[in-house]
Amino acid sequence: MGRVDGKVALITGAASGLGCADAEILAREGATVVLTDVNVDAGEAAAESIRGExxxxxxxxxxxxxxxxxxxxxxxxxxxxxxxxxxxxNAGLVIMGNPEECSLEAFRKQNAVMSEGVFLGCKHALPLMHESGGGSIINMSSIASHLGYPIYFAYSAAKGAVRAMSKAIAIHCQMNGYKIRVNSLHPGAIDTPMLDQTTSELGLDNKEDLSPVVGLGQPEDVANVVLFLASDESRFVNGTEILIDNALSIQ
Ligand SMILES: NC(=O)c1ccc[n+]([C@@H]2O[C@H](COP(=O)([O-])OP(=O)(O)OC[C@H]3O[C@@H](n4cnc5c(N)ncnc54)[C@H](O)[C@@H]3O)[C@@H](O)[C@H]2O)c1
Structure with missing residues (x-):
């Protein structure tokens, strides 16, 4: 028996990094996974690879x-x-710049994908999830929603919105008798293509320099938590935020 046997799961930004790892582990544990992304070639390849397994x-x-x-x-x-x-x-991108450097256009683009994208996903998925008898929404935020990172200013704003929105949607579902749980995840630095981008934009020699104290996580460190939240094992976990940062945020 898989831990998510019979469930249908939709994952955004699934062509790469964390979303791809989420799709792989959910499929391995019995879910039917629908991968989505703007990167069609990589997304098709990821789905093909899962089918191959x-x-x-x-x-x-x-x-x-x-x-x-x-x-x-x-x-x-x-x-x-x-x-x-x-x-x-899960879909996301990072546009770097402190509050004085960040253009309104960049701020809006960052928030259109990561804040509005999460809002739209929840809004349009809720009716079908409710008709399905309930479910689990897992929103990818970041430790940037808890800590002050000037260089990730617009990113932090979007991730803060995801954190707050998740709680509001969780209570909305509960008040309306929907059996839909909503939680947010807050990873620290995880070794994905996004990290390669930030390493190069910050002019660092190694990606490990992004997280010298607690090190880097691997995509499966997040995907394992996604699996738990997707499964019925987490049926009493709702409206909460899970830090996946090896204690970075409490140093
Ligand atoms: N890697 C980290 O250290 C880290 C830490 C905390 C949170 N996160 C979050 O995890 C999520 C996944 O990031 P990742 O590290 O796997 O990065 P990634 O760059 O490897 O993957 C992001 C994916 O999102 C897709 N995407 C971008 N814009 C999109 C759009 N408008 N619609 C649909 N798909 C879109 C990209 O094509 C890509 O496949 C993001 O929300 C990111 O902010 C990452």
Missing amino acids: GGNATFIALDVADEEQWQQVIAHIRSEHGRLDVLVN
Whole structure:
């Protein structure tokens, strides 16, 4: 028996890094996974690789900042699978710049993908998840929602919005009798392509220099927590935030 047998899971930003690891582990544990991303080639390849391992995976193009595309993806999942049990709002990008350097355009782009994208995902997934008898929404935030990182200013604003939004949606679902749990995840530095980008933009020699005290996590360190939240093992875990940072935030 897999830990998420029979569940249908939608993962955004699943072509790379954490989203790809989430899709792999959920599929390995029995879920039907729908990978989505703006990067079509890498997304198709990720789904193909999961199928090669015996998993049940498909890819659909989705820009999370586009409401119409969200409606189409949810309609597709309704007609293909008839249900949705797990939504992982993972898609993201990082635009660096302190509050004085950050342009309004950059701030809006960052928030369109990571704040509005999470809002749209939750809004459009809720009806189908409710019809499916409930489910689990897992929103990817960051320790940037807890700590002060000037250089990640717009990113921090978006991740703070994800943290607060997740709690509001959790209570909304509870008040309305939906059996949908909503939690946010707050990783520290995890070794993904996003980290390579920030290492190079900061002019650092090694990505390890981004987290010299507690080291770097690996994608499966986050994916294992996603698996737990997606499964019924976490049925009483709701409206909370889970730090996955090897104690970085309490140093
Ligand atoms: N890597 C870390 O250290 C770290 C730490 C904390 C939080 N996070 C968060 O984890 C999530 C995944 O990041 P990652 O490290 O795997 O990065 P990544 O760059 O490897 O993957 C991000 C994915 O999101 C996709 N994406 C970007 N814009 C999109 C859009 N508009 N619509 C749909 N997909 C889009 C990209 O194509 C890419 O496949 C992000 O939300 C990120 O902010 C990462």
